[in-house]
Amino acid sequence: MNAPDLTEDDNAEHLGLYQRATESGAEWWRVSVADRPQTYRLEHGVDDAGRVGTVDIDLVVDAENLRAKLKKWRREGFAIDADDNGESDSDLNRRLAFMPELQRVAALASASTAKQRPRADSGETVRIAQVEVPCGVGGALVPPVNAAYLFPARFNDIVEDVVENRRVMLIGHTGAGKTSLIEQIAARSRHGVLRSNMNGQTTVGDFVGFWTVKGGETLWVDGVLPTAMREGLWLIVDEIDFAEPSILAALTAVLEPHGRLVLKEKGNEIVAPHPSFRLFATANAVGAMSQFRHLYQGANLMNEAFLDRWRVYLLDYLTPAEEADVLMRTLAPNMTRTLATTLAAIAADCRAAFAREDLSSAFSTRRLLDWAELMLRTGDPERAAAPAIYAKVSPEDAALIRGIVRHHIAPAD
Ligand SMILES: Nc1ncnc2c1ncn2[C@@H]1O[C@H](COP(=O)(O)OP(=O)(O)OP(=O)(O)O)[C@@H](O)[C@H]1O
Ligand SMILES: [Mg+2]
Known part of the structure; x- marks a missing residue:
């Protein structure tokens, strides 16, 4: 880390992040170019216990004012990243510095993009x-x-x-x-x-x-x-x-x-x-x-x-818990949690078999919803599975899926 170089006239040299260590984290100023020529945006924040702080001061200054600030910050122990001055930290320091630095700039970037969002045609969001x-x-x-x-x-x-x-x-x-x-x-x-x-x-x-x-x-x-x-x-x-x-x-x-x-x-x-x-x-x-x-x-x-x-x-398939939720929401009020959880588990087992290449057909959320809907009408998982699943896959796949279904659903007496 180096102190800001105050003899440079070109203020572009001074853009960047200045920071100093505090007892529980870091305090920083960020210097970036403001909208008007020869003006600079200064943002300030304090990070505590590893948490990236929000911007608590946000102001725009001219070049002369920036130079005065740089002088003051140097007295207070703020320093800019050494890479800007051609000196590199050790590999270890850079490795450790990456994530905290990234989190800080990402938090700043998302705060400023939120302000610049395009407006809706209707003004609503x-x-x-x-x-x-x-x-x-x-x-x-x-x-x-x-x-x-x-x-x-x-x-x-x-x-x-x-x-x-x-x-x-x-x-x-x-x-x-x-x-x-x-x-x-x-x-x-x-x-x-x-x-x-x-x-x-x-x-x-x-x-x-x-x-x-x-x-x-x-x-x-x-x-x-x-x-x-x-x-x-x-x-x-x-x-x-x-x-x-x-x-x-x-x-x-x-x-x-x-x-x-x-x-x-x-x-x-x-x-x-x-x-x-x-x-x-x-x-x-x-x-x-x-x-x-x-x-x-x-x-x-x-x-x-x-x-x-x-x-x-x-995009992967929904997790079994999410898929059970979707079944409940789609087929409300007739779908119960017990039924939904079992059906989602069957879908998950079929997908695992597909990933192992034991099954040659994928098991989509669409297929699961359709099977469940038909099952609610027929009261019979096997009868519902015929048009919703078995007729769409090879006889070998149908036999394997039937085995998975039986593993999860005991036959009615
Ligand atoms: N997050 C979700 N919440 C609720 N339902 C979902 C969700 N994701 C998928 N589904 C259900 O799965 C059905 C199939 O999804 P969709 O048609 O978008 O798949 P796809 O990936 O485009 O498939 P394909 O590759 O065959 O075109 C949807 O109509 C919807 O009912
Ligand atoms: Mg599609």
Whole structure:
């Protein structure tokens, strides 16, 4: 650690974190550039017993005032990180310093980004997971709210990325909840959603747009991408690992937060994104899920440069406790805790068998809910399992799942 160098004229040299040890932690000043030229923002805080303190002083000063402060801090024993002056701490010191330093700057960064959040179209926000999400204007394309939908705290980062206008790709097994997560964020914040599934007949014309003749006139019809961009809708590109290269090429242009689309077929018309436009993708067999590619036949490998333009989240199935909650909430008032806990345990055992490759079919939350619903109607788990599970899998898989069910449910007398 070095004392601030006060002889330098260039105040940019002095940006950074100044700290001194206190009995129970550290006291610090952070110097950053303020909005107006030649002004500096000074933030002060005290960390206690390993806990990062909040900013208790936040002021803007001019260059002369900053120099006076630097002098005062030096007298008081504050020092700036040595790396700024070309001297490096020992590897051990740096290793120990990393986490406290990171926690301090992360706390400061999240306090200042919260202040700079984009305003909602309607001025309202709604709390989803633990994040304030600006609301949209509503409309016919807003998905219906699923009141039984559960937002565990681990979804916070995803919701935060949506607010920050990041491109979010969700990967995971079928029925893990990828599409519904985005739809339920949109439903609660009243944003319209368009979905485009790449595992089918979606052509670049459907996606980007095409010319057509109507009543003797030649008309351009926007595809889903320019429609969502112009109207500020959320676009979910489902099963992106099945998309044709020409669709991926069109997408690449809009992966930057303010990326614009050039409609080459329409005389190079430029489509700029509406501030509410968001882009999402889902995939089963990309990146960390590539090990399961044999289960998702026909999925393409995505290149790293393309993946690097997304925040890619691996979405696992809900835990048994969460899934039991979802069963209770979805099938209320008929589902009981005892039944829900057993059904969630059966799903978890089937997934474990799938992970060991004893079972060749995944066991989705969708499948579990459907089986449970039918079971409540028939009063018979086996009869309900026939159309909800057994008929969809190989005879070997059906036999194994039947064994798991019997292990958890004793037959009625
Ligand atoms: N967190 C949750 N809370 C409540 N229900 C959930 C949750 N996650 C998933 N589900 C249920 O699981 C169903 C399937 O989820 P979804 O269709 O989103 O899966 P997916 O991962 O997109 O599957 P696919 O890869 O087959 O498209 C949802 O309709 C919903 O009923
Ligand atoms: Mg889906």
